[in-house]
Amino acid sequence: MDHRAETLRAQGALAMLRCAHRTPGITRAEAAARLGLSSGSAAGIMGRLRAARLLAEAPAPQTGGRGRPTAVLVPHPDGPLVAVVDITHATWTVTTAAIGGALAAAPVHRLLGQPASAVLPLVREALAALHGPRLRAVGVAIPGTVHGRTLIEATNLRWRGVDLGVLTSLPLAVGNDASLAGVAEALRGAAQGVGVALHLTVEVGVGGVLIVDGRPVLGAAGAGGEFGHLPFGDPSRRCPCGAGGCWDLEVDGRAMARHLGRRAPADPRAFAERTIAAARDGDPAAAAACRAVAAALGRGVGALINAVDPAVVTLGGLGVDLLDVAGPALHAATAEGVMAWRRDALPPVVPAALGSQGPAIGAAETAMALVLTEAALTA
């Protein structure tokens, strides 16, 4: 509710900055046209952004056409950076991203069942090594339920109730990996430019996020997107989350094992990969298990289409493989799960484009959103 002149005055520069971030490699002339700015205004804004060490310009690749060449907008060499912490079930990585979203290369560290108390000090140290005037915010992606800055529970990591606020004193955004992958798909992946997109990542269980106009809908404390704990499954089956009938239990390696008459696997993710590989190699039982799981996934996708009316659905993680080996079963179940009137105009259900980079890219975007505000310009 702040409408003072200070805030309003920065709007033009902020819009240019966000445009350069969202569309890396855009030229100044193109950006000005998109924002409806005159060339004079664009000159003024770029002058201020360069003076503020936020953006710079580089010679554009020749277009071959006539006319004075324009310049591409690039992040300023002294411009703001965000740090990205990407924690998976087996690894952790700390890297940085600049305006434009490009992630710097960084070493991948093994994690292997270590407790949070062993890993977080190392992460904190890696973040401290990046500290400096350019670093403005930190984004963390983690495979578990997140509430504010707290990791409620990460089953794969066997971490519980971990406060991630201790990692840094900078502005911090913590997010569930599946949700952040959805943010990434909407901004840089398969759902770019779509007004309302639903993303689902299947790993062990299923999570995701609804994206509206590029912003994630994650609820009061960022704990939304736990679609795997909607009771789309058998109500008599208890879920480790404490509820019953969770969709989670129907769509991953645990479900595949049940369909194959096997014991619950210790590593459901690895079991699912093996089953999918077997299905690809022609094993009929594995293929049937994949179809059954794909159908359970598709059924839930249909239900969520009813509830949130997305223009596109992106599937990540095992969802990519399930689309590949059991696409027809998945799509058929989706069609059966939606209200009848939708069946002749279903939103496309497509594989995610960013693969395992999704969570890190989403964390970078979320952290950068904290930076690209008028406060960042004044500072």
Place this chain on the structure above:
Amino acid sequence: MDHRAETLRAQGALAMLRCAHRTPGITRAEAAARLGLSSGSAAGIMGRLRAARLLAEAPAPQTGGRGRPTAVLVPHPDGPLVAVVDITHATWTVTTAAIGGALAAAPVHRLLGQPASAVLPLVREALAALHGPRLRAVGVAIPGTVHGRTLIEATNLRWRGVDLGVLTSLPLAVGNDASLAGVAEALRGAAQGVGVALHLTVEVGVGGVLIVDGRPVLGAAGAGGEFGHLPFGDPSRRCPCGAGGCWDLEVDGRAMARHLGRRAPADPRAFAERTIAAARDGDPAAAAACRAVAAALGRGVGALINAVDPAVVTLGGLGVDLLDVAGPALHAATAEGVMAWRRDALPPVVPAALGSQGPAIGAAETAMALVLTEAALTA
């Protein structure tokens, strides 16, 4: 993506206008303080808004304190209006709302099983009678699935595939009654000032909406919020929507009749009212049916809390009565349906505050949102 001076220049006035709309009866001094405006700026803005015939000022009730009295912001007598069409299963009403959200009184017309082809010309006529320079937009609330401006299906009305765009040539917003009631609760009712609120209305089936920062999350074409068609129920039970296992079938008069061993009622809404009345009068079978339905409602509420993480849940329609006659069963089922870590900090589940006015108020707000843009100021 438009950041031209024209657009930016109106921002201060627009903020003041929206503030006056959102908070009827607010004083100029209070509004200026909220927006962070100096008294000089407020004077300038109010001068322009008065000249544009958008807002006026009226003497404020005396505060008893010292100092020069301020004025309350009121809608200009020649200011913009929106028309509201409220269609229920049994009635239709056409009225108007001004800035501030107050609905004018209007006659209620019976509907009684008439087809859309009989009713819509009357509605169109009633809207035409309101036409004039003050009328800027129309909002329609209707009990059925809405996709863009088309009513896909309204089971109660027995209307299908009706294009409501024919009602007017003005800007038009069509919405599902349950979703619009949620909009109303968030802006004027039990969820005011809450960042993320979930509203559910139970009538025949259950619908609703998620509200984030005062804006409804309704998907790509406004067809979201059909939470009743999430498969939280018995998968073997077919739903008229074409899918199976819909939650709709577990939470209304149809479900109560099943629990009582009765045939499916012709009017599930009336049957539910009778059953609830009987439960209030001490009928143990009716009370048990109410508890069973309340539990099915509560279970789904818990599931949706997992998925969208609302700060508050408002229940409208029969939900108000179920909270009254079977609140403990409902709350217990909610607690059982959420992930265990949530159980000691569940969001409040409260009755809606606006009753049967909800859809109309929501339609007025949605239509007014079309008007309170910079385009409306320049015109």
Place this chain on the structure above:
DNA sequence: CCTTTAAACTCGTCACGCGAGCATATTGTA
């Protein structure tokens, strides 16, 4: 009747975007 208080009004200043006109860099053609 004067003081205190809170808010409205007045006016000079400043920042930003606009638009017009000019300058510049590239391609295409004579």
Place this chain on the structure above:
DNA sequence: TACAATATGCTCGCGTGACGAGTTTAAAGG
């Protein structure tokens, strides 16, 4: 090689809207 065509950047005067300081106004209190 020179010049036209084209697209873009740069400069400058103008208008708008918010700010802030100072002044005025309308109430309550003594």
